Amino acid sequence: MSVFSGSSAVLHQVFSDALKGLNRGALVDPNGNAVFVNSHAPTDLATLPQTGALCHRYLKLNDGDVALTNDPYSGGTSLSDFTLVRGLRLFKNSAAIDYLLVSRISHPPRLPFHARLDEEGVRVPPTPLVTESQFNRDLLYAIAAHPLAPRRLFESIATELERMDQAVKILKAVADDPRSLFSAAGIKAYLDDSRRVFETFMSRLPLGNATVSQQLRTGETLKLQLRITESQVVFDFTGTDSPTQFGLTDLATFGACWAALVGSYDASIPANTGTFQGVHVSAPTKSFLSASAPTATTRGTSEGVAIVGRLVNQALARLSPSTQLTSAPAGDGCYQFNFEDGRQLTLWPPAGQGARADGPGTDAWAFLQANSRTLSPEEIESSSGVEVVSIDVRKNSGGHGKHRGGHGVAIHLRFTSPCSLIWNDPSLGKTNTGLKGGRAGAPAALEVFRQGTKEREEHLEPTGRLEFAAGDEFYILTGGGGGYGEPKKEPEDE
Numbered sequence: 165m166s167v168f169s170g171s172s173a174v175l176h177q178v179f180s181d182a183l184k185g186l187n188r189g190a191l192v193d194p195n196g197n198a199v200f201v202n203s204h205a206p207t208d209l210a211t212l213p214q215t216g217a218l219c220h221r222y223l224k225l226n227d228g229d230v231a232l233t234n235d236p237y238s239g240g241t242s243l244s245d246f247t248l249v250r251g252l253r254l255f256k257n258s259a260a261i262d263y264l265l266v267s268r269i270s271h272p273p274r275l276p277f278h279a280r281l282d283e284e285g286v287r288v289p290p291t292p293l294v295t296e297s298q299f300n301r302d303l304l305y306a307i308a309a310h311p312l313a314p315r316r317l318f319e320s321i322a323t324e325l326e327r328m329d330q331a332v333k334i335l336k337a338v339a340d341d342p343r344s345l346f347s348a349a350g351i352k353a354y355l356d357d358s359r360r361v362f363e364t365f366m367s368r369l370p371l372g373n374a375t376v377s378q379q380l381r382t383g384e385t386l387k388l389q390l391r392i393t394e395s396q397v398v399f400d401f402t403g404t405d406s407p408t409q410f411g412l413t414d415l416a417t418f419g420a421c422w423a424a425l426v427g428s429y430d431a432s433i434p435a436n437t438g439t440f441q442g443v444h445v446s447a448p449t450k451s452f453l454s455a456s457a458p459t460a461t462t463r464g465t466s467e468g469v470a471i472v473g474r475l476v477n478q479a480l481a482r483l484s485p486s487t488q489l490t491s492a493p494a495g496d497g498c499y500q501f502n503f504e505d506g507r508q509l510t511l512w513p514p515a516g517q518g519a520r521a522d523g524p525g526t527d528a529w530a531f532l533q534a535n536s537r538t539l540s541p542e543e544i545e546s547s548s549g550v551e552v553v554s555i556d557v558r559k560n561s562g563g564h565g566k567h568r569g570g571h572g573v574a575i576h577l578r579f580t581s582p583c584s585l586i587w588n589d590p591s592l593g594k595t596n597t598g599l600k601g602g603r604a605g606a607p608a609a610l611e612v613f614r615q616g617t618k619e620r621e622e623h624l625e626p627t628g629r630l631e632f633a634a635g636d637e638f639y640i641l642t643g644g645g646g647g648y649g650e651p652k653k654e655p656e657d658e
Contacts, residue, residue, distance in 0.1 A: 167432055171345040172357040176200075176434065178346060182334040185327045188245075188268040191335075192216045194261060199351055201435040204535065206423035206473070207241045207416040207465045208268060209435050214415055215239030216249045216264040219290040225251030227261055230294035230325065232304075235287055236413055242462040243285030244273040244314055246321060248293070250328055254339040255348070262348070265331060269324050271314030272510035275500045275586040276627060277463040279409050284462050286310040294325070315508060358438030365431050366442055369397065370484035376475055381590070381626070382409045384452045386471065390479035397425060399476070401447040410463035411455025412472070418445045420469045424476035430520065466498065467590050497589025497608070499640065501548060504582050509548035511539070511640070515591055516562050516570030516605060518645035519598070525570030525645035529557050532573055549581030549634075558606070558641055565602030565647025572606065572642035579638070585630045591643050593624030602647030611639040 166173045179200035183189045188203040189212070196217025201209055218239050219231035231249045234240050240247055247268045251261040278284050288307060293300055308317040338346045369392050377387040387403035399421045412420070422443050426433045433439050447453035453472070455461065501509040514531035532538050532555075541552035553576040562569035587610075595604040612621040615635030623630070632638065 167361045172354045175354045182331045186267045190266045197437040206419040209419035210415040212266045215247045216266040219249040222290045227253035232293040233290045236461040241465045244271045273462045281458045286312045355438040362439040374479040374482040376478045399445045404451045407452045411459040412464040412468045414454040417453040420472040424473040499587045501583045503549045513642050515643040516572045516645040519567035519569045519648035524567045527570040528573045551578040561606035561644030563598045563603040563605040563647035564651045566649025569605045569645030569647045572644045575640040577638045579632045588627050590626045596646040598646035601650035605644030608643040609641045613637040
């Protein structure tokens with residue numbers, strides 16, 4: 165159900181239709197004000213608009229021009245994520261571009277994670293890729309040939325340019341329609357309505373202050389003072405340590421905080437400048453949450469975002485116990501399989517979500533289906549030396565309670581050729597605790613059965629490496645979310 169009515173509801177649907185083909189996309193003005201952000205990744209919320217603004221500032225994009233960058237310190241997230249920015253003149257009486265269409269493409273990161281940015285991949289500053297309708301293929305081939313560039317980079321960017329073409333056609337067709345509400349004035353009204361939607365959401369929030377802290381397994385201390393007034397939500401991270409192994413940029417931290425706030429209340433809030441105005445994030449310069457080069461960012465955009473989200477949930481829970489969430493999962497794990505023939509397979513299996521005071525947690529299966537990075541069993545088998553025996557709900561993994569925690573997933577693989585595995589999964593061996601008497605969810609685990617044996621190897625370390633031979637079998641069992649409230653009776657096997 166839309167939170168808008170009238171012309172704003174129509175515009176919201178236009179933006180949704182135009183950008184639905186971009187898994188991580190945004191429409192922003194030349195100054196970086198976000199009109200519409202469509203992405204599952206919290207780190208994209210503020211970084212996509214900033215990337216667009218910086219590319220235009222440096223390169224002066226015209227209608228149809230496209231810039232390319234992956235620099236985390238030019239508005240990006242990690243070096244494995246490449247961003248395209250396209251100049252867009254929508255209105256016939258405009259002398260210059262009206263908006264920027266921004267799209268980000270995910271690629272598998274380099275594992276194991278590194279402490280320095282220059283070890284994580286090739287760094288591309290804002291660079292012209294399409295100028296006056298001329299696609300600089302030689303430049304892209306040269307970037308893709310770099311030994312630290314993601315595999316199939318040229319193909320993925322060429323495909324994304326085609327998807328952006330389709331989005332532009334939809335936006336221009338609507339803008340050219342004389343009956344359309346798509347105008348500069350209409351977009352301003354849409355952003356004003358968005359601001360009012362967020363103000364209504366803020367009226368539900370508890371007022372006051374809460375302070376929480378956490379020490380990371382890499383040694384850093386993360387501190388948060390949450391202040392909620394009638395007009396603003398402030399996330400103050402003063403006292404947070406400098407990064408030792410990984411970090412987040414200040415813009416990525418903003419997105420993590422905004423997404424955790426909205427997600428804690430399961431609110432349907434559009435992501436744009438109108439709804440960002442009520443949130444302020446303060447992080448000390450060069451801290452873990454406001455990192456600068458050469459600090460690596462890949463691990464921060466996965467594990468770091470989950471840590472920030474859990475800390476925000478804890479602070480909100482202290483202010484309003486009736487809206488508490490169970491402990492959030494530690495973030496999706498990353499599993500990278502490298503085969504002797506040069507093929508590579510990367511999986512990001514999600515965990516189940518904790519139950520809420522007003523309902524059950526979401527099963528990991530739903531996140532698996534919705535994530536653009538998810539490969540089908542057929543895609544996994546055709547691109548690697550793996551047979552997919554099964555991918556299913558991990559039964560009974562969600563914590564029991566008045567409301568059940570979301571179940572994890574169980575992935576069963578059989579190797580048809582030798583390979584090595586490198587993984588990073590901070591959720592391994594950790595339980596997602598329940599609240600108000602709810603039971604904990606099952607912890608994440610890895611299980612190995614070597615060919616010709618029935619003995620089970622279990623691995624719970626958050627990072628590691630394994631070697632597999634043909635015939636070995638491997639199980640990834642993601643964690644279940646914690647339950648909420650005392651269960652009426654003890655759980656029965658499903």
